[in-house]
Structures are given as C-alpha cells and as structure tokens.
Amino acid sequence: MGKFPLREQSIVLIGFMGVGKTTIGRTVAKKLFRDFIDIDEVIEKKFNMSTKEVFHHYGEETFRKAEREIITDICQQRLKVVSLGGGAFLQKEIQDICLHSSIIFYLDLSWDQWKDRIELLMENRPVLQGKSIEEMKQLYEDRKPIYEQHHSRVITDDHEIEEVADYIVDSLKIAWDIYEPTS
Numbered sequence: 584m585g586k587f588p589l590r591e592q593s594i595v596l597i598g599f600m601g602v603g604k605t606t607i608g609r610t611v612a613k614k615l616f617r618d619f620i621d622i623d624e625v626i627e628k629k630f631n632m633s634t635k636e637v638f639h640h641y642g643e644e645t646f647r648k649a650e651r652e653i654i655t656d657i658c659q660q661r662l663k664v665v666s667l668g669g670g671a672f673l674q675k676e677i678q679d680i681c682l683h684s685s686i687i688f689y690l691d692l693s694w695d696q697w698k699d700r701i702e703l704l705m706e707n708r709p710v711l712q713g714k715s716i717e718e719m720k721q722l723y724e725d726r727k728p729i730y731e732q733h734h735s736r737v738i739t740d741d742h743e744i745e746e747v748a749d750y751i752v753d754s755l756k757i758a759w760d761i762y763e764p765t766s
Contacts, residue, residue: 586684589763593663594755595681597730598690599723600669600711601697601704602739603747607690610748612664615755621666625653634668635708651677658685669708669726678732686758688751689733693740694723 586592594611596604605621612619623634626649630637637646650671657665658681665685671677681687701719704711711719735754739747 587661589686590759591661593658593660593665593685594751595658595665595667595685595687596690597667597672597681597687597733598669599692599697599726599730600708601700602669602690602692603744604666604690606744607739607747607751608664608666610744611751614748614752615664617662617664619664619666620657622650622654622657622671623666623668625657626650626668629653635712647671647674650674655680672729672732673726678729682732682734686755687733687735689730689736690739690747691730691736694720696740697723 594615594617596608596611598604605623608621609619611617626637626646627633629649630641632640634646637649647670650668651674654665654667654671654677657663667677667681672681698716698719701711701716711722714722735751737747737750742750
C-alpha cells in the first residue's frame with residue numbers, strides 16, 4: 584500500500600456514537616478544503632435505507648462487512664475527512680487500515696456529557712434500541728479501550744464544535760510543519 588505524504592493523508596474521526604464526529608468532521612473538512620465522508624451515510628446510500636433499517640433487514644454482520652469494505656477503500660484515498668460509525672473501530676481490520684493510511688483523531692466525550700444526549704440519539708442508533716441506561720453505560724465503557732488506538736485524542740467536553748474543529752486543524756498544521764516542513 585503506497586503511503587501518501589503526511590499532508591495528504593486522510594483524517595479519520597473515531598469515538599462513541601453521538602460524540603459529534605459528523606458535525607465536527609464537516610467543519611474540519613471545510614477549514615481544510617477537503618471532502619467530508621460520513622461512512623454511515625455511504626452505507627445508507629449503498630443500501631438505500633437508514634443504518635437502523637440495514638441492521639433490521641440484513642443484520643449486523645452484513646452492515647459491518649459493508650462498513651469494512653467502504654472504509655478500506657476510502658481511508659486509502661488522499662485528502663478526505665472521514666467520520667466512522669461508533670462501532671466501526673471494533674473491527675481489527677478497520678483499525679489497522681486506518682492507523683496505517685490515515686491520521687486518526689479520537690473524539691472523547693465523558694459519560695456524563697454523553698448521557699445528556701441520549702434523547703437525541705435513541706431514534707437513529709440501532710445499537711441503543713431497547714437498552715437500559717446501565718446497559719448503555721456498559722457499552723460506552725466496553726468501547727472506550729478500543730478507541731485508544733489513535734494518533735491524537737481530543738477531549739470534547741464543554742467545547743463548541745468550532746473550538747474542537749479549530750483544535751484539530753491547528754494540531755494538524757503544527758504536525759505538518761514539524762514532520763514535513765514546506766521550506
């Protein structure tokens with residue numbers, strides 16, 4: 584696999600469902616003049632139905648297989664900003680491809696702040712359907728170690744979308760200047 588120069592590598596946002604990967608990703612993409620890709624949206628277009636319906640009609644295994652194929656393709660492209668679904672990074676194959684071909688930012692939101700968003704998340708998150716608050720917390724805790732495979736962690740608690748996006752863009756520019764100076 585040919586690796587692109589650091590400045591051209593795609594940026595991948597990971598983290599638990601509902602932390603703001605899509606919203607922050609769109610903002611980062613605008614600031615860097617890159618295309619933004621939400622993997623869940625690509626899957627929805629492929630199946631012509633919502634992720635919730637894909638889970639319901641085809642099952643999680645089919646969903647995860649499509650997710651893996653799409654991410655493998657997109658993360659090896661240049662100059663993209665990519666938002667992964669909350670469960671995508673559970674797959675070792677996806678972790679490996681992203682870690683070796685992209686720059687990964689882990690958007691970390693505390694449990695206390697995340698649970699304030701539950702009402703907004705319930706409708707479109709198949710993994711949360713029928714779960715108690717205790718089961719959701721367990722899912723949150725179980726997934727946390729998986730997201731530790733990254734290049735940079737961004738604490739998003741009490742920060743506006745714009746602030747988080749600026750932090751990501753600024754840290755990228757610093758890294759680019761250090762590791763690939765233009766002069």
